[in-house]
Amino acid sequence: MPLLLLDLDNTLVDRDAAFRGAVADFFTEHGLPVSDLPWVMGVDAGGYTPRPDVAAALVGRYGDIVPTAAVRALLDTGSAARVVLADATRRALDEAGADGWTCVIVTNGRTAQQETKIRNTGLDALVHGWVVSESVGHKKPESEIFHAAAAVAGIPLSGAWVIGDSAHADIAGADALGLRSVWVSAGRPWPPQPFAPTHVAHDVASAIRHALGSP
Known part of the structure; x- marks a missing residue:
């Protein structure tokens, strides 16, 4: 998958x-x-x-x-108690699951806070697992956290897509591993970098659907 x-x-x-x-x-x-x-x-x-x-x-x-x-x-x-999951994002994750994709959250931060966000928003029921930098001892863009995510899924890392809003954490991490990526721009221009995402999307739902439509 x-x-x-x-x-x-x-x-x-x-x-x-x-x-x-x-x-x-x-x-x-x-x-x-x-x-x-x-x-x-x-x-x-x-x-x-x-x-x-x-x-x-x-x-x-x-x-x-x-x-x-x-x-x-x-x-x-403060933020953990207030985050919400947009309906469009929920639908895109449902589509990914129905299409046979294995979705894993890869996040920097403290484990207790990040897991509170995942559970409070219902993301725990929409993804196959997650890794938090505090728990694995590595943070994005370090390659180890992406390998840990693949291990959670039980799927080889090669061929994975990475989706995120951070050029230096998400897209740099994907680039170093030779993975395809979608940068969630939220209307921002791509900053000057020695690397670039495979694709740029305005929002995460569009980013997910781009990956689903990839060969």
Whole structure:
């Protein structure tokens, strides 16, 4: 069966929108200026900034007003509690399964948080498994995490498609392994890189359907 390796945050689910909503509520609860929201999102960098560094920045800025425990709660549960799975994405995953594809989520992050997102959105019932960087000790774009995903599926990695929103994590990882890939652009231009995705799609549903239609 063909193998489809799918990123989680900002690919299968809109992690940034969920985090933005959590931060907005955090500001309201603690009387913080909403004008600081872009600053927090910049520090977070789409979830790629290490959590201890984000926590340190928030405590440094708001520590006189907000308990450190509240900051950590925001980072531990804020986005995980709010992410949703779009109907279009659900339908595309259903189509992939019906077409005989094996779908595995490959995500960087902390295991507890990422598995909460997978289960809360119902993705656990739509994919054949997942690997989280914290659990396997390797993160994208390292080849080991992609090999771990293939092992979860029990399918050779060769011939797999990789779908994700990150040029440096998803597409670079696929390129290093000689795998085909779809970059989920969300309207962004492809950044200058010494490599390129096989295909560019605006959203993950379109990306999945492109892979399904490949020879």
